[in-house]
Amino acid sequence: MVPTHYYLILSAILFGLGVIAFIFRRNIITIFMSIELMLNAVNLAFIAFSRALNKLDGQVFVLFVIVVAAAEAAVGLGIIIVIARNRQSLNVERVDLLKL
Amino acid sequence: MGILNYLWIIPALPLLGSALNGLLGSKWPNKIVSVIAVGSTGLSFLAALEAVREFTHLAPENIPWVKQYFTWIVAGDFRAGFDLQIDHLTVVMLLVVTGVGWLIHIYSTGYMAHEGGYYRFFSYLNLFMFFMLILVLAANYVLLFVGWEGVGLSSYLLIGFSFLRKSAADAGKKAFIVNRIGDFGFMLGMFLLFRTFGTLDFVPLFAKATPMPADALGHLGMFTVACLLLFTGACGKSAQLPLYVWLPDAMEGPTPVSALIHAATMVTAGVYVVARSHILFTHAPTAMFVVAIIGCATAFFAATIGLVQTDIKRVLAYSTVSQLGYMFLACGVAAFSAGIFHLMTHAFFKALLFLASGSVIHAMGGEQDMQRMGGLSKKIRWTYLTMLTATLAITGFPPFAGFFSKDSILLSAYQSEHGGRILYAFGLLTALLTSFYMFRLIFLTFHGKPRYDAHKVHVHESPKSMLVPLVILAVLSLIGGWVAAPAFWGAPDYFAKFLEPTFAQSGSSSAEAAEATARALETPLAIVAVVTALLGFVVAVWLYLKQPGKPEQLAKSMRGAYNTLLHKYYVDEMYAALIVKPLLWLSTNVLWQAVDVGTIDAAVNGIAEGATDLGDGVRHTQSGNTRSYAVWVVIGALVIIAIIFWPYFRPATAGMVR
Amino acid sequence: MNAPLIIFFALAAMCVTGAISLILQRHPIHSALSLIVVMVALAGLYLLMGAEFVAAVQIIVYGGAIMVLFIFVIMLLNAGVEERTNLSKLAGFAGIPLGVALMGFLAAAVARSQDMVQAAAQSGAPAPTKALANLLFQDFVYPFELTSFLILIAILGAVVLAQRENA
Numbered sequence: 001m002v003p004t005h006y007y008l009i010l011s012a013i014l015f016g017l018g019v020i021a022f023i024f025r026r027n028i029i030t031i032f033m034s035i036e037l038m039l040n041a042v043n044l045a046f047i048a049f050s051r052a053l054n055k056l057d058g059q060v061f062v063l064f065v066i067v068v069a070a071a072e073a074a075v076g077l078g079i080i081i082v083i084a085r086n087r088q089s090l091n092v093e094r095v096d097l098l099k100l
Numbered sequence: 101m102g103i104l105n106y107l108w109i110i111p112a113l114p115l116l117g118s119a120l121n122g123l124l125g126s127k128w129p130n131k132i133v134s135v136i137a138v139g140s141t142g143l144s145f146l147a148a149l150e151a152v153r154e155f156t157h158l159a160p161e162n163i164p165w166v167k168q169y170f171t172w173i174v175a176g177d178f179r180a181g182f183d184l185q186i187d188h189l190t191v192v193m194l195l196v197v198t199g200v201g202w203l204i205h206i207y208s209t210g211y212m213a214h215e216g217g218y219y220r221f222f223s224y225l226n227l228f229m230f231f232m233l234i235l236v237l238a239a240n241y242v243l244l245f246v247g248w249e250g251v252g253l254s255s256y257l258l259i260g261f262s263f264l265r266k267s268a269a270d271a272g273k274k275a276f277i278v279n280r281i282g283d284f285g286f287m288l289g290m291f292l293l294f295r296t297f298g299t300l301d302f303v304p305l306f307a308k309a310t311p312m313p314a315d316a317l318g319h320l321g322m323f324t325v326a327c328l329l330l331f332t333g334a335c336g337k338s339a340q341l342p343l344y345v346w347l348p349d350a351m352e353g354p355t356p357v358s359a360l361i362h363a364a365t366m367v368t369a370g371v372y373v374v375a376r377s378h379i380l381f382t383h384a385p386t387a388m389f390v391v392a393i394i395g396c397a398t399a400f401f402a403a404t405i406g407l408v409q410t411d412i413k414r415v416l417a418y419s420t421v422s423q424l425g426y427m428f429l430a431c432g433v434a435a436f437s438a439g440i441f442h443l444m445t446h447a448f449f450k451a452l453l454f455l456a457s458g459s460v461i462h463a464m465g466g467e468q469d470m471q472r473m474g475g476l477s478k479k480i481r482w483t484y485l486t487m488l489t490a491t492l493a494i495t496g497f498p499p500f501a502g503f504f505s506k507d508s509i510l511l512s513a514y515q516s517e518h519g520g521r522i523l524y525a526f527g528l529l530t531a532l533l534t535s536f537y538m539f540r541l542i543f544l545t546f547h548g549k550p551r552y553d554a555h556k557v558h559v560h561e562s563p564k565s566m567l568v569p570l571v572i573l574a575v576l577s578l579i580g581g582w583v584a585a586p587a588f589w590g591a592p593d594y595f596a597k598f599l600e601p602t603f604a605q606s607g608s609s610s611a612e613a614a615e616a617t618a619r620a621l622e623t624p625l626a627i628v629a630v631v632t633a634l635l636g637f638v639v640a641v642w643l644y645l646k647q648p649g650k651p652e653q654l655a656k657s658m659r660g661a662y663n664t665l666l667h668k669y670y671v672d673e674m675y676a677a678l679i680v681k682p683l684l685w686l687s688t689n690v691l692w693q694a695v696d697v698g699t700i701d702a703a704v705n706g707i708a709e710g711a712t713d714l715g716d717g718v719r720h721t722q723s724g725n726t727r728s729y730a731v732w733v734v735i736g737a738l739v740i741i742a743i744i745f746w747p748y749f750r751p752a753t754a755g756m757v758r
Numbered sequence: 759m760n761a762p763l764i765i766f767f768a769l770a771a772m773c774v775t776g777a778i779s780l781i782l783q784r785h786p787i788h789s790a791l792s793l794i795v796v797m798v799a800l801a802g803l804y805l806l807m808g809a810e811f812v813a814a815v816q817i818i819v820y821g822g823a824i825m826v827l828f829i830f831v832i833m834l835l836n837a838g839v840e841e842r843t844n845l846s847k848l849a850g851f852a853g854i855p856l857g858v859a860l861m862g863f864l865a866a867a868v869a870r871s872q873d874m875v876q877a878a879a880q881s882g883a884p885a886p887t888k889a890l891a892n893l894l895f896q897d898f899v900y901p902f903e904l905t906s907f908l909i910l911i912a913i914l915g916a917v918v919l920a921q922r923e924n925a
Binding site: 002005006007008009010012013014015016017018019020021023024025026027029030032033034036037040043044047048050051056057059060062063064066067068069070071072073074075077078079080081082084090091093094 | 762763770774778780781786789790793797800807811812815816819820823824827828832835843849853854856858861862864865867868869871890893894898905908911912913916918919
Binding site: 725727728730731732734735737738741742745 | 847848849852853856857859860863864867
């Protein structure tokens with residue numbers, strides 16, 4: 001039997017790695033992928049709790065998260081394409097027009 | 101009881117005149133301004149006369165007659181109201197102030213006829229009358245202080261009347277500031293009296309004070325301290341040592357101002373306060389002694405300075421300081437009625453002296469230096485005669501007024517217990533000096549060869565508006581003392597008798613015995629006084645009429661003493677170095693640079709600068725760089741997570757659900 | 759040490775390796791492939807926990823659609839090795855320590871509260887898909903319809919964004 005908190009610790013680790021990737025990488029697409037990683041980590045936590053509490057609501061919620069992630073990925077990548085066309089670069093540090 | 105119920109009319113009339121002239125007078129011709137000013141003062145004088153008439157019909161238990169008009173201050177148990185009172189002392193002061201004031205107003209219409217700011221002058225003059233009347237009519241110390249401050253203000257305004265002239269503006273400031281020092285002491289005295297008696301109204305306060313035991317000589321009890329503080333105020337207002345320095349400089353004001361304020365009325369306010377508080381003073385022998393000493397010293401000191409001054413008004417100014425010293429000497433030896441008597445006669449002849457000198461100045465076209473006058477006796481006869489009358493009065497020749505008043509002061513000084521003989525000696529010496537310098541003034545101004553250029557200066561007599569008051573005052577200087585004359589042939593001194601109900605409680609304990617010795621001493625001392633005056637006259641004649649070159653020779657041979665006297669003992673310079681300079685340094689370097697600029701400005705500006713710097717620092721978070729924003733998000737998330745999960749990290753609470 | 763635990767550790771190791779590879783790879787395509795590895799490992803973990811429907815959806819939608827979309831976009835934009843700019847000082851110095859701190863915080867919090875989370879009552883009994891479907895279409899029907907609406911909007915958005923401007 002795998003104790004629940006093992007899954008939760010794994011989820012925390014994955015989430016942290018997602019955050020690190022978000023901060024560390026400079027390519028916009030890679031940053032986006034790290035967001036997906038974070039969402040997945042959260043999904044893991046949901047399923048773990050769903051199993052621990054013996055209710056299926058967690059799994060339903062995971063389905064919704066997946067749907068939203070899909071929609072968000074579609075629109076987000078559309079935006080990234082537009083940015084790439086405008087700034088001729090995929091480096092997030094080049095997108096800095098909103099500064100004081 | 102007509103006007104006694106409406107006492108407020110007496111000060112209100114000049115106030116009305118002042119307001120009308122001040123607010124609307126700039127558009128009016130001189131005639132209307134004069135009518136309003138002189139009219140309001142004259143009506144006030146008539147009202148005062150009527151009040152005195154009604155007063156004489158009052159039953160003795162109604163005296164002092166107090167009328168409360170409205171409550172001004174109520175704070176806890178303390179009440180100060182706009183209360184006016186009349187008693188015998190008030191009657192004397194009221195008549196002197198309104199009477200002499202009215203005459204000087206009439207004189208001013210002639211003197212100031214060609215000056216600019218005519219309406220302003222009369223507005224200020226009426227304002228002064230208002231405050232002075234408030235001062236003498238007040239029934240409590242607070243209202244008296246209002247009048248006290250008010251006359252100080254009017255004095256400042258009038259001294260600096262020609263404010264475009266720097267010396268006049270400076271003199272006005274000096275008068276106000278030196279007065280302020282005295283006022284500080286006065287206020288402290290008032291506070292102490294309130295703390296002791298719980299009230300500042302005269303009638304209840306004196307009633308409470310009378311049965312209390314007097315302070316021992318040399319012991320600083322409550323009475324002594326309060327009286328010394330009140331006397332500080334009197335020193336400032338009445339120009340005694342060490343706060344007299346403003347009075348000679350106050351001669352920068354127009355001559356009627358010098359006559360009214362700095363001779364007859366304002367400077368006598370200090371004497372009035374001491375006389376009014378006589379019950380307190382008689383409970384404090386130390387304070388009385390101090391008053392007598394300072395009065396006597398000032399009288400002598402000022403007289404010595406007056407010996408060598410060349411400006412005609414300066415001589416009169418130092419003479420005023422000296423005569424005020426006499427009045428305080430009288431109060432210091434418990435001869436209050438003698439002091440007030442001298443106040444009255446001094447008002448007559450000093451006002452006359454100033455007005456006549458104004459007439460001389462007017463005749464000489466503005467010249468004030470006696471060394472450039474001479475030989476005017478035939479050209480301005482009326483001025484000469486009236487001025488001579490006043491000089492005879494001030495030097496104490498019988499039967500003029502000054503003789504009686506000065507004589508009664510010297511008599512009381514002689515009889516005083518503590519060092520009376522010394523006080524008498526200095527008083528007599530001062531009388532000698534007074535006689536000398538006054539006749540010196542007369543001879544330099546009116547006799548001898550003219551020392552001015554007759555082509556440049558066209559000497560002319562003054563107009564009637566100026567001469568009539570001179571004559572009236574001259575008559576008063578002659579007969580003013582006769583109310584006390586009967587003392588010489590055994591009948592009571594009417595003036596002292598009139599004031600007796602006011603000063604009754606403060607006579608010296610051995611009243612009967614003192615009366616007898618007084619009778620015996622009166623005639624010999626009077627003769628000594630007259631002889632002294634004659635001596636001064638003779639020396640002046642010798643130096644200035646018979647041997648005109650002698651004064652210069654004397655001045656050269658006693659150069660050191662002469663210069664010291666000429667420079668007024670360098671007192672002004674000493675004050676400037678000891679007090680003014682350090683104070684200016686303190687104000688500039690400490691209070692301005694260190695406190696105001698360094699601390700307060702720095703703090704306020706510092707806060708503003710701090711806000712700017714904070715903003716400057718914080719703005720770097722808005723770098724436009726997404727990665728930085730991401731880090732900030734993580735930091736925020738960390739903080740929130742830490743707050744939420746905090747209980748889980750404390751070992752003690754592990755196992756407890758948050 | 760029983761079988762589920764061993765499988766768990768194996769899959770967990772795959773997840774973590776994939777995630778670290780996502781961070782360290784220089785070319786975005788390699789990062790995308792690492793992410794696919796993570797997705798698959800996670801699907802395995804879902805299966806281990808008995809959520810078979812979710813595991814299937816994870817592979818089909820996430821792995822098969824979303825990641826493919828990512829790879830298409832990478833190829834479309836011709837993304838190359840990313841350049842080495844370092845304009846953000848804050849991210850450079852404080853970023854990684856903060857991320858590690860976050861990770862550590864959460865993990866520690868979970869570890870400390872292990873007695874609070876009850877162990878699963880059943881061990882990997884598969885959750886009935888029927889029950890899931892019932893739940894989805896009865897209790898959660900409203901959010902379900904909303905998500906279809908959301909997908910519609912996303913499609914519209916993507917179409918609008920991808921258009922070229924009329925020159």
